[in-house]
Amino acid sequence: MNKSSLSLFPRLYLGIVLTVILSITLTRFVVEIYSEREELNFFIRDANYILDYIEDSQLAETAAKQPNIRLPFPFNIEFSARFVDLKTNEQVCTACEFLKTVDNQHYYELEEGERMMQAKLAGLNRDVIIYEKLDSERSSEELSAMDAEMDIGQLIFFLQIAVISLFLGLTIYRPIKKLQAQIKALIHSHRLFGEGNLTIKADENIQKPLDELAASFNEMARAIEENVKERDIFAQAIPHEVRTPLSRIQLASGLIRKKSQDLDVLVLLDDLDSYIVDINELIGQIVEFSRVNEHKDIEGEQYQNIKLRAFVESRVRMLANAHNKSLVLAIDNGLEIIANPIYLRLLIDNFIKNALNHGKEQIKVSAFIINKQLTIEVEDDGVGVPVNDRATIFIPFARLDKSRSRITGGLGLGLPIAKAAADKMGGEIKVSDSALGGASFSFIQIIHHK
Template sequence: MNSISTTLFTRLYLSISAAILISTILTLVIIESYDYKQEINDFKEDISYIHKGLMSQIQLGAVSADVTLTVSPYFEDRFSAKVVNIPHTDMGCVQCLVLGQAQRASYYETEQGVRYAAIALNGPNTTLIITEKLEVIMDEEFDLNVEEAAFLLLISLCLVIIATLLYWPVRQLQSDIKALVECFANYGRGNHQLRASDSIPKPLNEIALSFNKMADAIEKNVEERSVFAQAIPHEIRTPLSRIQLASGLIKRSSKEVNTIDLADDIDNYIEDINVFINQMMELMKLTDHGQHFSDDTHQLIELEHFIRSRGEQLNLERKHEMFFEVDNTIKISAYPVHLILLMDNLLKNALAYTANKVGVFATEKDGELFVSVEDDGEGIAVADREKVFIPFNRLDKSRNRKTGGLGLGLAIARASAHKIGGSLRVDESRWGGAKFTFSLKL
């Protein structure tokens, strides 16, 4: 957003300025073309008038070839005339621009800007040449240059004024859009009480109003879901406690083995339901964007000791080989509960699906931390790698708790990663199994 080359403000401002500049240039070109044509027409009219005035001298036989004629006083400062013994069709030059031709007259302009006319007379190969004087042309060009400079200065001043007047409304438009974007971003980060200001020009205020309506609806939905989520565990745990109490009484009063075994099964089922409730509560807390943790709750954690202790605690029975390659200099600041939920669920998943071994690797590169948990199990197909993070989604379709659990572990792990400020993805491990990588900007 801060890049000048990509901001809406810059593009819009430059587009308007370019449109004004192009329009001005086109106007100047058209005006200059029109003025030039008008000058040519005036030149031809002057030549026609001078020719008529000179015809009286020519008809009286007062002139001969190669003789300079006297132009009328009105034109004598600007034009000169003479008769030459050359056909008028031969009076052009290689570098001359032909301004026009009539039956007995041709009009030319030299490279120096001098215009002249060659008019055929009645005598054989006799031509009247009427030429603009160079000093007059230079004076006119000087006056014209001064006028053009003044005109260009005026146009430039107008462009500066227009550009300045355009700057502020376009800049304000950019500021309003930026404020809306920041509002949307902060709302997405969990500040659900935030609302966009609708005291901005149309049609941006309509966007703000629509966003505020959407935010109100979402906030209401979140509040209802929060109340529901808090009520459900309480309502479920109350009858579970009664069932557990009844099961305990049955085991104490009964001597039959089958009855005691059945009561033990009931206790196991109750424990499963409690685990489910606890995981659901953990996931809801992690996905509650309104829940924030201050810096006071963060701790500086030595990653190598932390990961090793969590792995050893989860692999107490040593059923699988577990090893660690963690840089012992890495420390991160995080809320410990989130880091525990992240690592425990990744390690539990790896231990559940591995064939023989689980590896944990942690490195820091270019200011970014990478922690990966790898196993040598069957791995996860590319098409299913995002599905594993969906709550209750199970790729093996079985409900065998020994391998699959409840389908909430990886959802909790990703939510924990987001709470810490990082991300979690899944790839193929070096042994062909699954590789879950947590990345975090330090």
């Protein structure tokens, strides 16, 4: 479904403008129709008054000698009248538009827009026509005065329309503008909350029904904030509470190892030590996962210029010494990026740990920038990741194998930590098949600064 290219409020403003224009056009059309009808009524009234004057003045007696009729002031300013010889059913003019008939008097509109009345006088074979003066009958001074009067009338009309439009526009625009500002403030609150500012609250002192939306958002925000605080407290308490008895177990294991020479007991103690190492690593990963998922940057860390090859080499030396696997770096010595070193370390460490756990003999780490897009890729020659499982592996504690060994299967938090770090860095992780035969994990980020 295609969405309109204009957002709600521009479309609303456009609708208001079109509505005002349509209203003005319709108003003018209606006013013109009403004015024409009223002008015709005024003409009928004046023409009948002039007709009565002609009958009362016995001007019909002079019709044969003088067809043009001299009208008294002030009718002689706007009207003309004369006698005409017409045959039966003959029209007074063929180019006229017939308007109506009232009391056997016919009314027409001339080509130039003036109105005319045709009437019969009793006992006279001629008809009387009374019409509004034509432009050809007026002097230049009269025409100039009429044009000026018409211009003033149009100007007044347009000024009235402009004032009405301005009043309507301001009346409608101000509440809509206020509504738009309140909606933008709500959107801003939602955006800040989504970016991690859990203390943000929307202003509830706004008009209905937005106040209900703001109140609902604030209630949700408070619930989420409390939930996150409880989660953080829980995540911080678990390592402390677990490590205390774990230290006692390690102490007890050491004492038993010193006092016992039984081989079965020593083997059991070796397994116990291995479990303690796993639990310590799990605790460390839980702490890392909790910290990287906080809705704020890690305190005290800033984004830095990092020489990527040297950074990766330092991580490889720390992680790969205990593994008898070939690890190849394909990173240019001059490649520099701007990144938070903590997020970058978590990303690369967990990529490499995952490859060391699942790769057979070969691991390859690549990094490059093409068209302002940074790609960091870690490949292995393991069994790979089935397409249907590529989303599952980023869920905490979800593993594709049943092993809990940190050597073969990991503890289930490495890739979720890598994904959380990638999100913090503004990039994404893609999983695909590697040319080495196993899996390829790629971090992709658009470079906005250089």
